[in-house]
Amino acid sequence: MTAYYTTLQDILEEAGLHHVENGVALSGVVDGINTMFTTDRKPITDRNFDDTVTVDDFVVFVDGVPVNAVSVNEAFGVIELEKAPKNDSVVTIDYSYASVPLRVVELARKAAMAWIDKSMEGIDPCAPYGKYGREIPGRVVELCTNYAVARLLIREYGFNQDIEGTSKDGYKRLEVVKQDMQEFVKSGGVCGDGSDDLSAGLGAVGVRCDVDLFGDFPDRRHPHNDDCYERED
Template sequence: MTAYYTTLQDILEEAGLHHVENGVALSGVVDGINTTFTTDRKPITDRNFDDTVTVDDFVVFVDGVPVKAVSVNEAFGVIELEKAPKHNSVVTIDYSYASVPLRVVGLARKAAIAWIDKSMEGVDPCAPYGKYGREIPGRVVELCTNYAAARLLIREYGFNQDIEGTSKDGYKRLEVVKQDMQEFVKSGGVCGDGSDGLSAGFGAVGARCDGDLFGDFPDRRHPRNDDYYERED
């Protein structure tokens, strides 16, 4: 199974594209029969860092009381409740959503992992990271998160907005993370020559070996250069 170096939620939060809504109304007929409702904003996103959107990632309330949801289609914001709310009940939700399609976040992460693996190939014998269920080094998590976030910000804002020097400046972020990568390469990474052996423990997280919304990608050992990430809707 593939080790993902960071979660989609971490990337979205770092890019400022993860938004939380509490107590907002759900769309749908409240007639005592209907059990299907939709969120105004979508896609619904993960809130517990497991890369999977389930009914555990939001809470639906009927007249202020939590009720059970039995299914969710995160892409379309469709939620099915176990029981139909009574006629004229007030149905609300606490949830989070993203400003970009989750598939695009997955592509950004894929590009980041390929970039890291290519950069560390022949430098660090521990790369690619997360093999055999080992923890992902904290430095690798940081590089992957920041690179993917920078790519998303470039996609969202580009050259045509006055964001230079702000947290939305994806080009500046990309420049910084490339400098960080150069330092990581020079250090030998986790196990290479010059490595202090500390990177694996500092801020490390569990290996992301579970399948997620985007599946495996067989080309990760032979990535193209880091400029191949393109906008896809």
């Protein structure tokens, strides 16, 4: 079982791409027979940091009273209720959604974990982290989250908006997290010995303009015109 260094919810919240909606109407026929309803915004996201979207991550109300949901398709925002609401009832929901596809967030996390593992190879005997059921170190969680956030923000905003110096500046965040990684390498990580050689364990950094934002994983290619980003060689 893969030990993930951070959760998708942590990444989305830190990137400002996780949104909460309370008391919004669900779409669907309310006729005393229908039990299937959909959210206007999707995908529905996890709200308890377990990386899985279940019926525990939202609450559906019929005329203000919580009711049971029995299934959810988070990608399409489809929710099945245990019982059909009576004719002319008001059906609402408290839930959260992401403004990017969850597969993109998963890919950003995968890239972040690969970057950390590559950087700490030969530096920290404890890397890769989370082996044998061990808890992921807080510093590793922070590095993974921030690197994934940077990649998402670059994908979302690129050079098309005036976000320089703001919380949406993915390039600035990428620069900062790479500096943090240099310090982590210098310290020896969790189990290694410290060193003043910052080049050890860190791949060369260059700037690449490509159609694939996540170039380390050629099986997942999605074109983005004029996307320029830093990557590890």
